[in-house]
Amino acid sequence: MRKTTMLLSTLVVLPLAMPVVADTQWPTQDVTLVTHSSSGGGGDVMLRNMGRTLEQKFGINTVVDNRVGGSGAVAMSWMANQAPNDGYTILSVTPTQLITPLRAPGIPTYQDLTPIARLLTDPTTLYVHENSQFESIEELLQHARENPRSLSIGIGSAGSLDQLVLQNFARETDIDVRTIPHEGGGDAVVALLGEHVDAVIGEPGQALTHLESGTLRMLAVFQEERLETYPEVPTLQELGYEVISNKFRGVFGPPDMDPELVEEIGHTLRDIVNDEPWKTYWGEGSMTPSYLGHEEFTEFLHVANEELREFVEGLQ
Incomplete structure (x- = not known):
């Protein structure tokens, strides 16, 4: 692989x-x-x-x-x-x-x-709104494969590391999604809070308050080990997708x-x-x-x- x-x-x-x-x-x-x-x-x-x-x-x-x-x-x-x-x-x-x-x-x-x-x-992570139908990264991937380009994923800005991570994530997992760039990670989080995108790829810090309150839910971590602060969230590597970003x-x-x-x-x-x-x-x-x-x-x-x-x- x-x-x-x-x-x-x-x-x-x-x-x-x-x-x-x-x-x-x-x-x-x-x-x-x-x-x-x-x-x-x-x-x-x-x-x-x-x-x-x-x-x-x-x-x-x-x-x-x-x-x-x-x-x-x-x-x-x-x-x-x-x-x-x-x-x-x-x-x-x-x-x-x-x-x-x-x-x-x-x-x-x-x-x-x-x-x-x-x-x-x-670390780079993927998170969704609390109202999202997806409770796990596996559910999101299954839906994306069955419904190409139905999902929109927000990133901080065009040409950023987040975009490159997303493109490789899509390649590695064989999904086709719509990339929605913003003027920064904060704006991407605002879009997710308004449920204008289905998920965001970004670091935990830019969504910390909302992750802690449960308004946003983290589904996956793009590194080799789980985060100490979110030990319940799996890495993509655990699922066989070795897209790693720091x-x-x-x-x-x-x-x-x-x-x-x-x-x-x-x-x-x-x-x-x-x-x-x-x-x-x-x-x-x-x-x-x-x-x-x-x-x-x-x-x-x-x-x-x-x-x-x-x-x-x-x-x-």
Whole structure:
């Protein structure tokens, strides 16, 4: 059986950093946190939790700047061409910042910016509304096979990792569904809450409140092991479908940043791992701290970019 693995070979999970007393010179002033996600999307939620943690720990202010559009192209272009490179404007990144330039040449790539650090890895899951007729992933698959293109599955944005996961999920399970892109994961969740789509592929964190309340129901996990926070939800691998995806979350800066400042920012973000509300954010979202500093993160991106290049080319 074909095994479709996204970014798994480049996933290195490191032990949790122990809390330390902050002695860094970053941050000493207000920080702008940029995301391509709309309000409530994965990047937006991540930065709001990061911002509150930095505010409480360092006594500074933060603002989240949502630069939505073009599956990350708007935010990447602004960071590459207009953002100040003094270390106080940083961009949240996921595989979207690799995939979009691969699909649309001319958009700034990770090599045009400054990779600062990888912070977390985030599982990909599939969930439905509580009113859904599907109580299990097997029921959804059976219905999809018997009724081609009858199901609509929402994703965060066109050209995102979620779309690539969905396309491989459909191939591996031999189903034909309609892909419904949105302006971010938060918007996809809103569509599901309104029952405008039948299911959503995305990370648990962007739907956490609704999953906890039971308004949404998780049916499957796209990784090798079940999530500790949702032990009742099976992996696709258990069912014989080896579509595996782990989304990385990190931060970039503008081009030509001072290397010492890049290291300082990375170390600060590494060392808040057990501070609140950051710890609760990644814990409740079933994420794994997996810090890589600038050099290691850059090497990781080289490998991941080639994986995704082959993947994107194979879908065309």
